[in-house]
Amino acid sequence: MSDSIIKPAKRTQSITYAVRDIVVLANEIAKSGKEMLYLNIGDPNLFDFEPPRHLIEETYKAMLKNFNGYAPSSGIKSALEAIEKDAEKKEIKNIQDIFITTGASEAIDICLTALLNEGENILTPTPGYPLYTAIQSKLQLYENPYYLDESNGWQPDIDDIKSKINEKTRAIIIINPNNPTGSNASRETLQKIIDIALEHNLVIFSDEIYDKLLMDGEKHISIASLNPEVPVITFGGLSKNYMVPGFRIGWGIVSGNKNALKDYIEAINKLLRARLCANHPEQYGIAPSLLGDQSHLDVAIKKLTSRRNLTVEMLNSIPGISCVEPRGAFYAFPRIHNIDDDKHWTEELMKETGVVVVPGSGFGQLPGTNHFRIVFLPPEDILEKAYRAISQFHEKYMNKFKVSL
Numbered sequence: 001m002s003d004s005i006i007k008p009a010k011r012t013q014s015i016t017y018a019v020r021d022i023v024v025l026a027n028e029i030a031k032s033g034k035e036m037l038y039l040n041i042g043d044p045n046l047f048d049f050e051p052p053r054h055l056i057e058e059t060y061k062a063m064l065k066n067f068n069g070y071a072p073s074s075g076i077k078s079a080l081e082a083i084e085k086d087a088e089k090k091e092i093k094n095i096q097d098i099f100i101t102t103g104a105s106e107a108i109d110i111c112l113t114a115l116l117n118e119g120e121n122i123l124t125p126t127p128g129y130p131l132y133t134a135i136q137s138k139l140q141l142y143e144n145p146y147y148l149d150e151s152n153g154w155q156p157d158i159d160d161i162k163s164k165i166n167e168k169t170r171a172i173i174i175i176n177p178n179n180p181t182g183s184n185a186s187r188e189t190l191q192k193i194i195d196i197a198l199e200h201n202l203v204i205f206s207d208e209i210y211d212k213l214l215m216d217g218e219k220h221i222s223i224a225s226l227n228p229e230v231p232v233i234t235f236g237g238l239s240k241n242y243m244v245p246g247f248r249i250g251w252g253i254v255s256g257n258k259n260a261l262k263d264y265i266e267a268i269n270k271l272l273r274a275r276l277c278a279n280h281p282e283q284y285g286i287a288p289s290l291l292g293d294q295s296h297l298d299v300a301i302k303k304l305t306s307r308r309n310l311t312v313e314m315l316n317s318i319p320g321i322s323c324v325e326p327r328g329a330f331y332a333f334p335r336i337h338n339i340d341d342d343k344h345w346t347e348e349l350m351k352e353t354g355v356v357v358v359p360g361s362g363f364g365q366l367p368g369t370n371h372f373r374i375v376f377l378p379p380e381d382i383l384e385k386a387y388r389a390i391s392q393f394h395e396k397y398m399n400k401f402k403v404s405l
């Protein structure tokens with residue numbers, strides 16, 4: 001028998017996904033019997049968050065009615081209509097197409113694949129959600145990060161965006177509210193991004209998967225609501241707002257100038273047809289979710305606000321750590337000052353305390369800065385325990401590595 005190695009494709013070489021990669025080491029440590037506190041995965045169902053009951057009931061009924069075959073490639077009619085109604089509430093203008101996918105993840109993959117040729121680039125928010133860079137590696141694009149400004153509540157740095165555009169730039173991604181920083185983009189910032197997109201003929205990908213999870217009464221603005229001509233694909237889904245990430249239901253809403261978008265929409269639909277359809281019975285949960293009772297959101301936002309407050313207060317009281325207040329989603333992205341390597345810091349933290357967080361480098365960050373991402377979904381007692389452990393660990397770490405606070 002030959003012992004030749006099967007070589008994987010080069011396009012997989014630089015694919016990483018820090019949120020789950022960190023679990024490999026965490027599982028090793030857990031084997032030694034250490035109690036672990038997992039603050040790495042944004043899954044509300046692991047804690048005291050539940051989807052609305054009517055969403056589950058309608059999905060279950062669909063399964064019992066045997067709607068278990070293939071669905072149309074773009075999705076079932078009642079769900080598409082509900083997404084359109086919700087988009088109209090978000091004041092998204094000039095909608096040209098809507099399609100349902102296996103999580104927003106698949107919509108993102110399909111829309112990037114249908115637009116970009118090898119060697120082209122997309123302006124990508126940094127820090128940002130690592131799926132975007134993973135797909136770009138797969139498509140053999142070169143990375144074109146733009147930075148979010150920590151000193152300005154993590155708003156996109158408009159000057160940095162302008163300076164990064166070149167003749168191969170085809171699109172700009174915004175994640176709003178942002179993962180990992182929890183920032184909510186201002187109208188002014190969004191307007192400037194539209195101006196840039198129109199000037200340079202860029203498609204805007206607006207990831208709004210957390211749009212209903214804003215705190216402090218803050219309003220979410222869909223970038224597609226601000227201009228009817230600019231080509232935008234707004235990504236959404238049930239995973240976060242409706243707390244069923246395991247359903248794998250997401251969507252894309254294409255809006256903007258009809259003529260400019262027609263070939264691109266056909267390319268997207270070719271890919272949608274080739275993969276048949278998204279999960280079928282779960283699509284029956286979309287209309288009841290979007291159009292039904294929303295009271296689960298009040299309950300969730302109340303919990304998230306008090307957990308966010310605790311997070312910001314406790315982390316900011318640790319010498320050498322600072323944390324910008326998140327406004328939405330359920331993540332914070334605190335900065336660790338005066339260290340060289342956040343991956344080393346998070347690994348040591350995990351070994352010493354069992355607290356699992358994701359290193360900032362897994363989301364991208366301004367060179368020379370170090371961060372970690374915390375998921376503040378767990379109840380206050382767990383968070384308090386984790387932050388106390390981080391505080392004690394950090395002091396020891398800085399002493400051990402001889403860094404002054």
Ligand code: PLP
Nearest residue numbers: 103104105129179209237239250
């Ligand atoms: N976009 C962002 C910004 C996310 O944080 C996530 C998941 O964490 C996704 C997309 C993936 O969403 P879905 O579960 O719908 O695939």
